[in-house]
Amino acid sequence: MEQLISPRAEIHPEAVLGKNVVVEAFAKIDKDVIIGDGTWIGANAVIYPGARIGKECKIFPGAVIAGVPQDLKFKGEYSTAEIGDFTTVREYVTVNRGTASKGITKVGSHTLLMAYTHLGHDTLVGDYCVIANSVQIAGEVEIGDWAVVGGASAIHQFVRIGAHAMVSGMAGVLSDVAPYTKVFGLPAAYIGINYIGLKRRGFSKEQIEVVHDAYRVFYQQGMNASQAVTYMKTYLENTEQLVEIMDFITSSRRGVIKNSFKKSAVTEESA
Structure with missing residues (x-):
């Protein structure tokens, strides 16, 4: 199967799409975009310059990848937003690209970003993570592999969340979350190790x-x-x-x- 691109999609001629890529109606893919084999781009998704999307990903309707950073220090410098393989980006997720600080916002492979999640500039998310609905992640956050962040949580800029950690829903994370732990509350507090995980x-x-x-x-x-x-x-x-x-x-x-x-x-x- 070759690319299946709706005639109602807007694809810049300089965008690079792999084999078996599907692009639904009214999606927009700009220049300086690379999309891996077998990835599906849903209707009305917007992929801006600097986006690098791996193979077999699913980008749902309304998602915006590689939008300009919401950082007053940003001066238009070149940067990217990169998503690994087999990752799912649900409806209305926003992933801003990096700034001069790191130059990249990155999401790993086999990760799930649920609806309405926001990833700020220069944020790094590992592999096999689950970021639940409406999580708001500020700039330069680092989230380790296999971490889970519960719905409607807010993560302060520069915070790190360790591997295999779990942030319960509606938490306000102001400091680093240690690996293998669970936290909850506003401000988030330690409630034990992530035993079940x-x-x-x-x-x-x-x-x-x-x-x-x-x-x-x-x-x-x-x-x-x-x-x-x-x-x-x-x-x-x-x-x-x-x-x-x-x-x-x-x-x-x-x-x-x-x-x-x-x-x-x-x-x-x-x-």
Whole structure:
């Protein structure tokens, strides 16, 4: 099957479309756009210059990819918005392209951006992430692989969300969310490790227990971040997960979320 492009779509002659690309009526694809094999572009989607979309993606109606950054410092410099393979972008999602800061806004492969989500300039989203409906992500946010962000949450600029973390719906995330954890509230607070998510992804009981031990130290022993990391290095098993946790904490610029809900507010499963 070759390209199936509606005669009512607007395709710039300099756009590069792979094999088996489908473009529905009234979609607009501008110059300096590359779309991979087998990708579907829904009706009324708009793909602006600088967009790089991988293979077998689905871009639903009304989505806008590579729009100009909403950043007053932006001076028209060249930048891109890149989406990996097998990623789904639902209705009215907006993905702004980068600025001079990073030059790129990037979404990984096998990721789902649900309806009305906004990704600000220079944001980096990993692979296998789920960003639920109406999540608002500011500029220069970094979200690790397999992270889940619940609907109607707001993520402050420069925040990092670690791999396998889960942000519950309607959260306000003002500081970094550590890997493998769950947060909730406004401002978001720690409510436990992402136990169910880790089990679903094949983490062993022993791996999960190391993660749990690390966050018992970080959240329950009354230590500051550097003291907690020193304790982890000294007393906990040096696994891949522990190294990732310690590296995330020590490299945080905004600080890792340290506040937590009272024990009565934490489910038995996540405690």
